[in-house]
Amino acid sequence: MARARLGWFAAVGAALVLTSMSPALAQITEEPWTEGGLHGTLAKPTDHVRGPAVLIVAGSGPTDRNGNGPGANPFLQTDSYRKLAEGLAASGILSLRYDKRGVGESRALVTREDDVVFDTFVSDAITALQSLQKRSDVSSIVIAGHSEGGLIALAAAARVPVAGLVLLTTPGRTYLTLMRAQLKGQLPPDLDASANAILDSLAAGKRVDDLPQQLAAFFRPSVQPFLMSIGNFDPAAALAQTKTPALIVHAGRDLQVSAVDFDALRGARGDVQTLELPNANHTLKKSPADRDGNLALYRNAAAPLDPALMPALVAFIRLVAR
Numbered sequence: 001m002a003r004a005r006l007g008w009f010a011a012v013g014a015a016l017v018l019t020s021m022s023p024a025l026a027q028i029t030e031e032p033w034t035e036g037g038l039h040g041t042l043a044k045p046t047d048h049v050r051g052p053a054v055l056i057v058a059g060s061g062p063t064d065r066n067g068n069g070p071g072a073n074p075f076l077q078t079d080s081y082r083k084l085a086e087g088l089a090a091s092g093i094l095s096l097r098y099d100k101r102g103v104g105e106s107r108a109l110v111t112r113e114d115d116v117v118f119d120t121f122v123s124d125a126i127t128a129l130q131s132l133q134k135r136s137d138v139s140s141i142v143i144a145g146h147s148e149g150g151l152i153a154l155a156a157a158a159r160v161p162v163a164g165l166v167l168l169t170t171p172g173r174t175y176l177t178l179m180r181a182q183l184k185g186q187l188p189p190d191l192d193a194s195a196n197a198i199l200d201s202l203a204a205g206k207r208v209d210d211l212p213q214q215l216a217a218f219f220r221p222s223v224q225p226f227l228m229s230i231g232n233f234d235p236a237a238a239l240a241q242t243k244t245p246a247l248i249v250h251a252g253r254d255l256q257v258s259a260v261d262f263d264a265l266r267g268a269r270g271d272v273q274t275l276e277l278p279n280a281n282h283t284l285k286k287s288p289a290d291r292d293g294n295l296a297l298y299r300n301a302a303a304p305l306d307p308a309l310m311p312a313l314v315a316f317i318r319l320v321a322r
Contacts, residue, residue: 028089033096035131038124039105040065040098043085044137052163052321053138054088055128056081056097057156059147064104065097067146067283068301078283079301081146087310093317094138096128113222117229118155125156133160140321142166144313147257147282151175151230154238164320165246166313167239169257169282172264176203176231179218182256191215202227240268245320249309252278253287253294273316280306 027046032039058081062070069076085095101124102110110116125143132138142164145153150170157165171178176199183195191214198208198219207224219227239246246269250262266274281287286306287294297303 028086030085033098033131034105036124036127037106037109038098038101038127040096040128041085042094042096043089044094045089045092048092048094048137050137050139052093052140052142052317053132053135054093054095054166054317055125055132055141055143055153056084056095057125057143057145057149057152058097058100059145059149062100062103064099070103075298077299077301078285078297080283080285080305083305084144084284084310084313087305088314088317091310091314093314096132098124098128100124114225117226118151118233119229121152122155122159125152126160129156129160129162142317142321144168145170146284147171148175148230151233151235151238154235154242155233157242157244158238162244163322164317165242165244166249166316167235167246167265168249168284169251169254170235170248170261170265171257172236172261172268174203174232174234176227178257178261179227181258181260183218187214195219202231236264236268239265239272245316246272247275247313247316248272249275249277249284249312251280251282251284251287251306252276253281253289255291255294256282275308275312277306277308280309284309 028043029046030041030043033042058067066082067078067080081097085097088095099106101120102116129141129143132141140163143153143157143162144166146168147170150167153165180196180199187195191212194212195215198215201208202224205228208219209221211219248262248265250259266272279286281294281297283297284305285297285303287297
C-alpha cells in the first residue's frame with residue numbers, strides 16, 4: 001500500500017458501450033457519473049431495469065476508477081476495477097466505480113495533499129452510496145473495497161446501511177502496522193530504525209519534520225496528516241462491530257497484504273464468508289510464483305482476473321442483495 005502513494009494525478013476514463021464476446025452474457029452499457037465533484041462510471045446490462053448495485057472503492061495511492069495509476073504510470077496499469085465492473089454487468093449487476101479525489105476527472109477536489117485525510121475518502125464513498133440509493137433502478141447496494149479501499153468500505157458501511165460488504169485483499173491490521181511489516185527487511189539497519197521511529201511518532205499523532213531523504217516518498221510532511229488519520233484504524237475491530245453480511249477475499253500470492261491480515265479479518269466474526277485465491281496476487285489476477293512475474297501483473301492491464309473471483313462475487317451479491 002505505501003509503495004503506491006506517490007502523487008495525485010491520473011488519466012481520465014472514457015464512457016463507452018461494450019458488447020460481450022459471449023452471446024450467453026448480457027450486453028454492457030457504460031455511462032458517466034458525477035456527484036459532489038467526484039467522477040466515475042456506471043456499468044450495467046444494456047437491458048437493465050432494476051436490481052442490486054455494487055460500489056467499487058479503489059485502493060491506496062493515486063488510483064483511478066479502473067485500477068490504474070496516473071497517466072502512463074508504468075507501475076500501476078491493471079484495469080482490475082474495469083474488469084470487475086464488466087464481469088458484474090455481464091452477470092446482470094449494475095456497478096459504480098469512480099476516480100479517487102485528486103485523480104483523473106476528480107483531480108480538482110485536491111489542491112493540497114496535506115488536506116486529504118482518511119475521513120475524506122470515507123465521505124466520498126458515502127457520497128457515492130447515497131447517489132446509488134437515489135436511483136430508481138437500484139434495489140440494494142453492496143460495497144466492495146480493494147486493499148485500502150476495504151478500510152474505506154468498512155468505515156462507510158458503519159454509517160450507511162448496505163446489503164453486503166466485500167473486502168478484496170484488505171488489511172486486517174492497522175495501516176501503520178502494515179507499513180511496518182512491508183518495510184521490514186527492505187531497508188538497511190539505520191533506515192529501518194528511522195522508519196520505525198517515524199511510525200511510532202505517527203501512531204502517537206505526532207508529525208515528523210526531520211526525515212531521511214530515502215524515506216521521503218513514504219513519510220513526506222504532506223502525506224503525514226493522512227497517515228495519522230488512518231494509522232490506528234483497526235479493520236478487524238471495525239468488521240466485528242458490523243452485522244452486515246461480508247465476503248473476505250484473500251490472494252495467496254499477495255505481496256502487500258498477507259495471510260496474517262486475512263486471518264485477522266475472518267477471525268473478527270464467525271459468520272463471514274471467505275474466498276481464498278491461492279494463485280492470485282494483489283491485483284486479483286492469477287500470478288506466477290516468482291516475484292518478478294508477480295510484479296509484472298501490476299503493469300499488465302490485459303491480464304484477466306483470477307477465474308474463481310467473479311463466480312464467487314456474483315453468488316455472494318445474489319445471496320445478500322435483493
